[in-house]
Amino acid sequence: MRLWSYNNAVLAACTLAFFATMAARLAISPVVPTISSEFGVSNGAIGAALTGMWLAYALSQFPSGLLGDRIGERAVIMIAIVGTAVMSVLLALSPGYALFFTGAIALGIMAGLHYSVATSLLTRTFRKTGMAIGIHSAGAPLAGIVTPIAVGSIGAILGWRYAVAFGAFVAVPTAIFFYALVRPTPPSRPDTAITDRLKTGPIFKLLARPPILITGLLALVGAFVWQATASFLPTFLVEYHSYSEPQAGILFSVYFVVQGIAQPGIGRLSDWVGRYPAAILATLVGVVSYALFVWASSAILLTMATMMAGVAMSWGAALLPKFMDHLSAEERGAGFGLVRTSYMVLGATGSVATGMIADFFGWGAAFLLLAVLLAGMSAVMMLALRYVSSISARAFPE
Template structure:
């Protein structure tokens, strides 16, 4: 088979997503070393990381507006370039204040990538679910490799060298992207940037019934994803009494399952339909989370962890659900807006789940995640049975 140009774009967009994710994930394993050097607390480092992830979520929306004005290629290159520069700046931070500032810059720069790359791929691929699924795979691959590599580098060379791994990933990807990806025509080069931020237009888009319903599904899915990514090792240690090493190994299994299944689920979405695939994917979690709580043996719990990885591979069918409901004229701006909204609301998964675990125990906290997914799947079934145009 002849290699097509669009496959080059897909590979390099996925590599760019991987690089921007690596730059953020290498920080967590070296938090104790950063605390020690700056003489600060975990809470203060946590505040800096919260700022980074909030900036990542908030920059999704303007990224689409910038792409409409300047073209997707330019915005993706800006995302990778800012990621590289901010990673170097983080590694050279002389104080906690500058570290926090550069962490926010890193989040904002990295956040420019995903929406723009997704809309570019859906424009050049007819099998949009598969393309989105392959693109999404850049995240779990980074989640599996970056923390391990960062810990190894930090043990030998210190935390600053570990954070430089973000730049080491971003620089070659940026150079390859600039070399191999052609210029993309902006959709609205004449449109003033301020027009994209008009409140009336944004409210109208979010209030459309199909967009509003999809956003509810996305918030539930992102909430469960955030709760799983934040606390799965802690849950395994506290609820099942596993060692830190075993909990870490099972967490890696989660990312492996997630990374393998994301492209496959995207292909299923193209073949069997978005909503049936989304419902089946989320329904896997209805089984996974109760079994995680009630499982009495390591093989059973490991199987539930893998099923949770499958359930959290919902991105392709759910995001494609947005894309087909937005006109070509509003895809960049609209998808950026809804992604900012559902990411910010979904981020509550960490604080709500953690608080519920403190008040009622980890069994209740993780069991509730299964109930949320059951609510989403039930609503999809109701929409289909009643033939609603949502």
């Protein structure tokens, strides 16, 4: 790819947009104690608002695809970025918990409009989609590196309202940049009413296609492990390995750094060697990583485990293009949004399930379960590759 081509400009704009929508969501967590203190509610109540936000984010993936097909990807991404900025400001101005809770859910809806539509746009723009989607996905871990540090500093100096408004501070220039750089995109189905595409028959038929169903189940398991890691890796390091919170925070940042670097690499590898082989590599690295988390004790080995976990959680850069490989041009917007909503909503249970297992059986058992799940993903993909090879051998005998 040429460095300064229009295609690369679109990729840069989409990646920055993903960074902005993720930063706005991550800006709340570092100042939860201050927010709960001012509103006079428990941390659990603020946590409920965050759960609602992430659930709304997952649920809006499918409608975003429908909207993109009707009015074009550029318009939907602009709505997502501008809506993220507006909701960040409203959250920062919330006079009480009820409006804060509502605003958090609205922020999740607005931010959720971006990813599926941007992926559809990149698939339309690039021939080799793996690397493009991998670079685009790196916007999220980059936000995970920058946002906690920035928001923590802003909150300590200016208070939580300015910290939450960090989302708008990032989103406003991103919206201007995106609008100036990305040309209007023609909708793929401008004359089809959105309500006509909400019939359950075609929806279940799409989800039941073997390549979509198998990849969707794999993505569900991967999302489960990702959610569990993002929710509990620092807590695991503190409670299981007796790390201090600053030490655990440093390793958590390392996890995001490696994930941001690995995603484009895994995506590009999937363009070269195939989606499943690249995803198998990532998940096998994860099996070793999560086993090391439990059985290793030295700082060097735990750092290695953290870095390997960052590679493992880059599985999406290989599997998400797999969905696009099996969707027609007309299906990609709504179809990808549908499968993303399906696996993300179910994968979000990773936080609850892992926390409960840790409560009943300990953190070692919880993280070993994550290693087993990744091993299961690897095994299923190996079996799928073997099945495809046997079919090919019968169809084209030497």
